Amino acid sequence: MLVKLFGAAVQGIDATLITIEVNCSRGIRFMLVGLPDTSVKESHERIVSAIEVNGLKFPRQQIVINMSPADIRKEGSAYDLPLAVGILAASGAVSSSVLGDFLMMGELSLDGTILPLKGALPIALMAKKNGFKGFILPIANAREAAVVDGLEVYGVNNISEVVAFFNGKQKLQPTKVDLQREFREGRAAFEFDFSEVKGQENVKRALEVAAAGGHNVIMIGPPGSGKSMMAKRMPSILPPFSLEEALETTKIHSVAGKTDLCRSIMTSRPFRSPHHTISDVAMVGGGSYPQPGEISLAHNGVLFLDELPEFSRNVLEVMRQPLEDRRITISRAKFSVDYPAGFMMVAAMNPCPCGYHNHPTKECVCPPGAVQKYLNRISGPLLDRIDIQIEIVPVPFEKISDVKSAEQSADICKRVVKARERQLHRFRGREGIFCNAQMSGRMLHEYASPDPTGLNLLRAAMERLNLSARAYDRILKVSRTIADLDGSDQVKPLHLAEAINYRNLDRENWAL
Incomplete structure (x- = not known):
């Protein structure tokens, strides 16, 4: 018996529909075709165990499975669920009358438990676009997918629930999310606030200007002057997420498997702070099976590069094009994927190897020429893309010991939002231009x-x-x-x- 059901493949931050055809006939072979990777081929053992542990019978017949389009590589273990249901439907153990109305994805454990997957949100968006009635997926990902209006999302714990649902023995309750309410309530207070920063008024002003215009900024100062402290507070003065920005950013984090499973959508701008030992692939994305890099995970947020000269020169140079185009294209022999990379770069560095060049009280012990050599680790073209370069001096004792609270991030953010509104009005009708930095x-x-x-x-x-x-x-x-x-x-x-x-x-x- 031949049955058809549907899954999805994630490419970039979008999903492609995958048709899964399963045919059971006389014989004893198991064949899986359609460009599956190793993890998809290994699904046979997981499926056999999951079916038999849950009191069902794996068919002792010839099973041929085709996953089309055959020119798209099928990656990951999330095809376990549709493959298992397809095998049971082709053998007659599951009714196939409504299989075509639903899209299914999920990894099976040996006892039939359905484990979380990556890319639930882009898959749900694709399912709605293609007119599916519902999307069956692991219960851990249900809230993430349920933000898509007009699509019934069913979170399941075990394959037995899916079998009972298609056989009409059990009803599944769709997951409901009040997106507007959750998005509104999720805008909670930030963990870090500029009111905790003593002194450094000129630096805080520079960061306010950077946030208002979307400018990249670099802070140069000795150790302990507060560079990292202030960088961590940048998201608190950026304009709040719009719903469109939140959905786009959540898609990227969903593909990378970095979403908070307790939340349906991201409500605050991302802040990424990779270590200076990061590779160029981890920074911009890629790999044998391309994944978003740090610059894409920082999309619509802040990418903080501490100790900038310590980063590999290759890592810094590959960032030049994304800083200009706000996108990164990962090209391979058979395909290419695009990831958004519209981030605001905040960098910090010491002025010299010892850290005390131009320090008001401590003497620099670096040999002649060391300061310029240290600065030359950052190329001119990259420095050219940094609009604001601000020097920081240590905070005097009088400022540190001052018990008076400084201006709160919320007050700074109000001024930033007003400036951004002026820019949006100015650039209306100009595609891809949202702030002065562009x-x-x-x-x-x-x-x-x-x-x-x-x-x-x-x-x-x-x-x-x-x-x-x-x-x-x-x-x-x-x-x-x-x-x-x-x-x-x-x-x-x-x-x-x-x-x-x-x-x-x-x-x-x-x-x-």
Whole structure:
């Protein structure tokens, strides 16, 4: 008997429909075709055990299974459930009358328990798009998939529940999620708040500007000056997730298997902080079976690179294209996948190997030329993509011991949100442009042209401070954001003056 049922293959952050055909006939062979990988081929043993432990009989017949399209590689153990149900339906142990109405995915343990899978959300979105009545999957992933409106999502614990459901002996209760309510209530207070940061008002202002315009930022300062502390608080001042951003980010984390199974959707912006020993593949994504890298897991959030010069040069160089395009393409011989990579990069570094160059009280012990050599570990093209470069000095004792609370993140966030709203209004109708950091050179002339007084200030600053030519566009972008925070339509000289102060590393004598 021949039966057809359906599963899914995840490619990138989207899912593709997989048709599974199972035919039972006279013979004793078991054949599985359609480009399955090793974990799919090994499903035979898991399926046999799961079926027999639950009091069912594995058919002693020739079983031929085809998974189409045959040119798409089928990866992972999540095909166990549809394969097992297909075998039982082809042998007559399960009714096949409504099999085609449902999409099924899930890994089987030897006792028939259905284990969690990766990519439940993109699979559910694909199931709805293809008009399926319902989606049967592990109960641990049910809330994640249930955010898709218009699709019945059934979470199951064991294969016996699925068999009883198709045979009409048991009803499954669909999982329901009030997406709007959960999304609204999930916007809880952040663990870290800028009110806990003593002093460093100029750095907090720079981070506010970076958040308001989506600018990449690097902090240079000695150990213990608060670089990591402030970076961890960046998500607390970024604009709250929109529902569309939350769904897109949840899809990426779902594919990577990094979603919180207790939540149906991500409600706060991601903060990723990879160690400096990370490989280039782990950073940008890829591998034999491509998976999202750290830059994609940080999509719509913050990627924090602590001790930036300690990262491998290959790792830093492969980030140049994603920083510009906000996407990363992983190409292989037979296929390629795209992952979003619209992150905000926050980097931190010591000013020199010993950490005390330009320290107000401690002497730098690095030999001559060591500071410039340390800085040269970061290439010019990568530094060119960092709009704000801010130097940090240690907090004096008077500030550390001050019991007065600093400004809260919520207050800073309100100003950031207002500035972002001005940018969204300005760039409406321009596809792919959402913030000032994404402006092209032509748009700079349209939206960020300084008046004659500001132009003279900028010329004088570039000549007196020996700023590099690449600093010009960055200063205009940042000054446009400062003007937005100030509620000004025109970029004024005071906005340019503040933006010039955020180009520390462009000064030719900084490392001397």
